[in-house]
Amino acid sequence: MSDEEVTAQVRVRDELKQPGGLVHGGVFASIAESITSMSTWHAVRGNGQSAQGLSNQTSFLRPILDGTIHAVARRRHRGRTTWVWEVDITDDQERLCALVRMTVAVRDA
Secondary structure (H helix, E strand, O other), X not given: OOXXXXXXXXXXXXXXXXXXXXXXXXXXXXXXXXXXXXXXXXXXXXXXXXXXXXXXXXXXXXXXXXXXEEEEEEEEEEOOXXXXXXXXXXXXXXXXXXXXXXXXXXXXX
């Protein structure tokens, strides 16, 4: 994790799946928001600031049924009050399964 890039992996489990057997889209959105908010907060906390998700726009491209969910977030903008991240969600075969654009609000604590 850095203020420019953060990665995460989540093992697919039954409780993360829709009734149809594929990982619920909310899981992808949640992973993206968690890692980008955490990375932003880690970078600004020393300035007495906090970070929280402001906008999450997720495009679903292909399902993940099993294995591991891989997420790589790259910071695209570091502003005074907002940071913008792009997150690639891939499967074990490195196929792009979702794209997420996260905007994180930076505020005084």
